[in-house]
Amino acid sequence: LVIVVDYGAQYAQLIARRVREAKVYSEIMPHSATVAEVLARKPKAVILSGGPASVYTPGAPQVDADLFDAGVPVFGICYGFQAMAKALGGEVARTGGSEFGRTDLRVGDHGRLLAGLPDQLRVWMSHGDSVVSAPQGFAALAGTDGAPIAAFEDLGRGLAGVQWHPEVLHTQAGQQVLEQFLYDVAGARPTWTAANIVEESVAAIRAQVGDKRVICGLSGGVDSAVAAALVQRAIGDQLTCVFVDHGLLRRGEAQQVEKDFVAATGVDLKVFDARKQFLAALAEVTDPERKRKIIGKEFIDSFEQAAREIVGSSEESVEFLVQGTLYPDVVESGGGEGAANIKSHHNVGGLPDDLQFKLIEPLRTLFKDEVRAVGEELGLPADLVWRHPFPGPGLAIRIIGAVTQERLDILREADAIVRAEVTAAGLDRDIWQFPVVLLADVRSVGVQGDGRTYGHPVVLRPVTSEDAMTADWGRLPYDLLERISSKITNQVREINRVTLDITSKPPATIEWE
Numbered sequence: 001l002v003i004v005v006d007y008g009a010q011y012a013q014l015i016a017r018r019v020r021e022a023k024v025y026s027e028i029m030p031h032s033a034t035v036a037e038v039l040a041r042k043p044k045a046v047i048l049s050g051g052p053a054s055v056y057t058p059g060a061p062q063v064d065a066d067l068f069d070a071g072v073p074v075f076g077i078c079y080g081f082q083a084m085a086k087a088l089g090g091e092v093a094r095t096g097g098s099e100f101g102r103t104d105l106r107v108g109d110h111g112r113l114l115a116g117l118p119d120q121l122r123v124w125m126s127h128g129d130s131v132v133s134a135p136q137g138f139a140a141l142a143g144t145d146g147a148p149i150a151a152f153e154d155l156g157r158g159l160a161g162v163q164w165h166p167e168v169l170h171t172q173a174g175q176q177v178l179e180q181f182l183y184d185v186a187g188a189r190p191t192w193t194a195a196n197i198v199e200e201s202v203a204a205i206r207a208q209v210g211d212k213r214v215i216c217g218l219s220g221g222v223d224s225a226v227a228a229a230l231v232q233r234a235i236g237d238q239l240t241c242v243f244v245d246h247g248l249l250r251r252g253e254a255q256q257v258e259k260d261f262v263a264a265t266g267v268d269l270k271v272f273d274a275r276k277q278f279l280a281a282l283a284e285v286t287d288p289e290r291k292r293k294i295i296g297k298e299f300i301d302s303f304e305q306a307a308r309e310i311v312g313s314s315e316e317s318v319e320f321l322v323q324g325t326l327y328p329d330v331v332e333s334g335g336g337e338g339a340a341n342i343k344s345h346h347n348v349g350g351l352p353d354d355l356q357f358k359l360i361e362p363l364r365t366l367f368k369d370e371v372r373a374v375g376e377e378l379g380l381p382a383d384l385v386w387r388h389p390f391p392g393p394g395l396a397i398r399i400i401g402a403v404t405q406e407r408l409d410i411l412r413e414a415d416a417i418v419r420a421e422v423t424a425a426g427l428d429r430d431i432w433q434f435p436v437v438l439l440a441d442v443r444s445v446g447v448q449g450d451g452r453t454y455g456h457p458v459v460l461r462p463v464t465s466e467d468a469m470t471a472d473w474g475r476l477p478y479d480l481l482e483r484i485s486s487k488i489t490n491q492v493r494e495i496n497r498v499t500l501d502i503t504s505k506p507p508a509t510i511e512w513e
């Protein structure tokens with residue numbers, strides 16, 4: 001275990017992810033944690049993250065110097081680097097040489113931290129203050145125009161730090177520097193692999209569940225599928241999964257759950273066909289938030305009914321419910337808008353009192369890329385493991401206007417064409433998400449064949465993103481766009497116009513509703 005202490009910038013999660021990419025398990029703790037609390041976790045090493053403050057700002061989080069006497073290796077990044085320097089008697093000053101973005105680094109002494117790296121590196125910086133003299137016992141390794149000392153190490157105590165951000169992609173050899181700290185300075189070993197994650201979670205789930213029964217809701221998405229597959233691996237037929245088919249998924253996705261997922265895992269699946277109910281409840285509703293509320297309520301009702309049937313027919317008591325909560329949700333919980341809220345609709349927290357379960361959250365410590373790796377390790381179909389994120393309310397919020405069966409069919413057909421073309425172009429993993437939106441209440445004039453048509457436009461909304469909080473529009477090759485446009489207008493009779501959304505988020509959101 002490596003603890004990443006979060007000094008309040010957005011980098012702590014990224015650092016924790018990079019540490020895990022180095023196959024070393026890491027967790028984040030807030031900077032308000034005391035040294036005793038950090039050490040109680042028995043970390044192999046501690047990483048102090050960057051942060052927005054200056055070490056001299058009154059009230060800025062300081063590092064308790066006791067941390068450095070505990071015999072645990074520590075790596076300071078950016079603010080963490082300066083805080084380490086200051087706590088150990090080095091000097092941090094405002095040199096007037098602020099550096100933001102790409103900066104040239106000169107390596108003087110490579111030491112162990114920078115061993116094997118070139119003498120010049122492009123690194124990503126974001127700092128006002130600089131370390132001007134290293135604490136006693138430290139070797140200064142590198143510098144830039146604005147930061148006389150930009151890296152140091154004290155191998156005797158296992159302490160090291162860098163002024164730049166090794167965790168960001170724009171930094172050359174960033175991952176290598178992080179790994180050299182982890183392996184060569186701190187002596188950590190790369191043991192955090194998908195196979196080990198599976199093994200550990202299986203043991204933990206068995207210990208938690210004993211011989212009780214468990215239910216799990218499947219949404220068609222990656223998280224619930226991987227969570228269910230892990231629980232299935234751990235306790236086999238004590239698990240029953242529920243798939244509420246609301247009829248708002250894309251083409252093939254319901255079958256993917258009902259056939260491919262079941263074939264890959266052997267899970268006991270109960271399909272609850274609620275397509276008619278959902279359509280009836282959504283009739284003539286156009287307001288996006290009302291659509292979401294209705295879908296949320298229908299989902300809970302359906303899930304509850306299915307759960308009651310399972311509970312009623314089971315000899316042993318059903319005590320647990322599986323949820324696919326991920327680590328970023330845990331770290332950010334209570335954080336208003338964002339990841340923690342996004343899945344509220346699948347959060348079956350709205351169940352009545354007589355139907356309450358204890359939670360099993362097997363993905364609670366995992367990042368999305370790890371969830372995918374675990375899914376592959378468990379042998380889930382690649383289509384499912386690499387599926388793009390998809391909103392809980394499904395196609396209902398991609399039909400601008402009221403949802404009807406006919407409109408769903410039109411959108412599904414157009415969406416299937418888009419997905420097939422993007423896959424054929426090999427671009428699935430370059431695009432974060434690709435909503436196709438039907439402007440069902442807008443009509444546009446066209447000529448198809450010999451006649452004038454009065455059909456509907458669709459909007460293509462390919463986006464790139466890291467976490468859905470911000471996004472950019474995806475630059476797709478023109479020939480791909482052309483193929484998509486011509487196939488849709490040729491094959492989907494009701495659509496006579498294909499448009500491309502070229503707005504970033506902000507100011508727009510990813511979905512249209």
Ligand code: XMP
Pocket residue numbers: 292342343344345346389390391392393433468469505508509510511512513
């Ligand atoms: P926006 O449109 O807000 O979307 O930029 C950000 C991410 O969240 C997804 N999204 C939802 N997911 N229920 C969900 O489970 C919802 O009501 C919902 N609305 C948006 C969206 O697909 C994108 O990934």
